Amino acid sequence: MIKIDLNLFVTLSKYLPEDSDCFEVSDNxxxxxxxxxxxxxxxxxxxxxxxGKKQDHRYVLKNGDRxxxxxxxxxx
Amino acid sequence: MAEFEFKERYDRNFNTLSLKEQxxxxxxxxxxxxxxxxxxxxxEILARVGIGHLTxxxxxxxxxxxxxxxxxxxxxxxxxxxxxxxxxxxxxxxCEVNVESFIEYLDxxxxxxxxxNGDLVVDCLDTIDVRFILQNAASKASIPIxxxxxxxxxxQVTTIYPGDxxxxxxxxxxxxxxxxxxxxxxGNLGCCxxxxxxxxxxxxxxxxxxxxxILRNKLLISELWTNTFEIVELI
Numbered sequence: 001m002i003k004i005d006l007n008l009f010v011t012l013s014k015y016l017p018e019d020s021d022c023f024e025v026s027d028n029x030x031x032x033x034x035x036x037x038x039x040x041x042x043x044x045x046x047x048x049x050x051x052g053k054k055q056d057h058r059y060v061l062k063n064g065d066r067x068x069x070x071x072x073x074x075x076x
Numbered sequence: 077m078a079e080f081e082f083k084e085r086y087d088r089n090f091n092t093l094s095l096k097e098q099x100x101x102x103x104x105x106x107x108x109x110x111x112x113x114x115x116x117x118x119x120e121i122l123a124r125v126g127i128g129h130l131t132x133x134x135x136x137x138x139x140x141x142x143x144x145x146x147x148x149x150x151x152x153x154x155x156x157x158x159x160x161x162x163x164x165x166x167x168x169x170x171c172e173v174n175v176e177s178f179i180e181y182l183d184x185x186x187x188x189x190x191x192x193n194g195d196l197v198v199d200c201l202d203t204i205d206v207r208f209i210l211q212n213a214a215s216k217a218s219i220p221i222x223x224x225x226x227x228x229x230x231x232q233v234t235t236i237y238p239g240d241x242x243x244x245x246x247x248x249x250x251x252x253x254x255x256x257x258x259x260x261x262x263g264n265l266g267c268c269x270x271x272x273x274x275x276x277x278x279x280x281x282x283x284x285x286x287x288x289x290i291l292r293n294k295l296l297i298s299e300l301w302t303n304t305f306e307i308v309e310l311i
Contacts, residue, residue: 009299010230011258046247047295049308054245068306070297072247073227075259076110076202 002027002063008040009070015040025061032057035069046072079171086126097285098126102172104284105129107191109182109210110200111158112136113264114224116147117273118198122280123166129174130166133190134158135181145266182206187213196283198276199223204247204255211242220283224276228262229300231272234310235279235291245310246295268300 006020015038017023025034031048035057047070048055061067083090086098093101106127108115111134119132137157142149148161163177182190187209191197197214199221201207207223214221215238223243224233236242243251275296282290295308 007304009297010227011261047308049306052306053309054311068297068308071227072204072255072257073225073230073232073259074202074204074207074247074255074257075226075264076112076114076200076224 001025002029002061002065004061004064005066007066007068009068010073011071012040012044012069029061030057031055031059031061031067031069034061034067040069044071045069082172085170085172089125093125093281093285101126101281101284102128104195105131105193106280106284107131107133107194107197108162108200109133109191109197110202111148111162112142112200112202113145113226113266113269114273114276115158115198115200116149116162117270118200118224118277118280119162119166120147120169121274121277122198123169123173123175125277125281126170127173127280127284130176131190131194132159132162132166132175132177133180133182134162135179145264145269147270182209184209188216191219192217194219196280197221198280200273200276202256202259204243204257205251205253207243207247208251211236215239222276222279222283224272225257226264226268226272227257227259229265229268230262231268231275231298231300233272233275233279233291233296233298234294235283237292240293241311245293265300268298271298271300 001024003022006023008016049068050065138149138153157179159177159179166175218238221236293311297306
């Protein structure tokens with residue numbers, strides 16, 4: 001198992017698990033798998049960023065990663 | 077309208093801005109598209125800082141739901157076009173600003189004509205697909221875009237130069253017509269709208285004055301409930 005710092009923004013925050021800042025996931029878990037495991041619809045995540053850099057859904061999480069999932073924000 | 081001596085009006089801009097920079101701003105034209113929560117704040121700041129020429133565009137009129145966050149809205153302006161109120165507000169703040177306004181929505185047919193004479197365009201729109209139309213037009217006009225968007229207490233700001241991937245990096249490739257974001261669920265709060273408008277205005281100044289730390293290919297995300305601020309590298 002590895003631990004990540006999980007950050008879910010706006011409407012995604014309702015899926016935030018407890019201990020999200022040291023959330024345990026299995027080794028070799030992709031972001032896509034994690035999104036699915038959290039019960040989040042894939043299409044509702046527009047932007048994935050890890051340690052401050054945009055990544056795609058195939059990114060495989062590493063111990064200590066800081067993951068952010070961001071929905072489409074379009075209001076003015 | 078009261079006229080004040082140039083140095084007196086902008087006294088408190090110095091020496092964060094130099095006199096030379098202040099004069100530079102007076103010669104430039106900024107286009108603001110969308111005059112709601114973001115656009116109202118941006119107009120207010122850009123008029124006060126001394127941008128010489130403003131083009132303000134929005135086809136919408138005020139309704140009661142605007143009052144929670146839109147600086148240009150007020151109870152006696154319900155039904156009044158936002159572009160009309162914006163021009164009046166800018167004139168009242170700073171008669172030195174040359175301001176033109178257009179009461180119209182922009183699409184493929186008129187976007188380029190409205191922005192082609194600008195030095196920079198500020199995206200304060202509230203639909204995602206129109207932002208892509210703006211990006212194409214701004215690229216053709218060879219001017220940068222400072223883009224802001226909000227939902228609830230979360231905001232984002234980025235800068236797009238001609239030829240950049242821009243909105244594709246944030247919203248993906250496929251965007252439907254009249255597409256909105258999660259703000260349709262969360263609404264928008266005034267503190268978030270004005271915070272993001274301030275960030276956009278600062279970005280406008282940095283670009284126009286050739287300062288550093290532009291948010292090109294970067295997205296500044298702010299989440300005000302948790303005081304989370306992050307600059308994401310998009311490429």
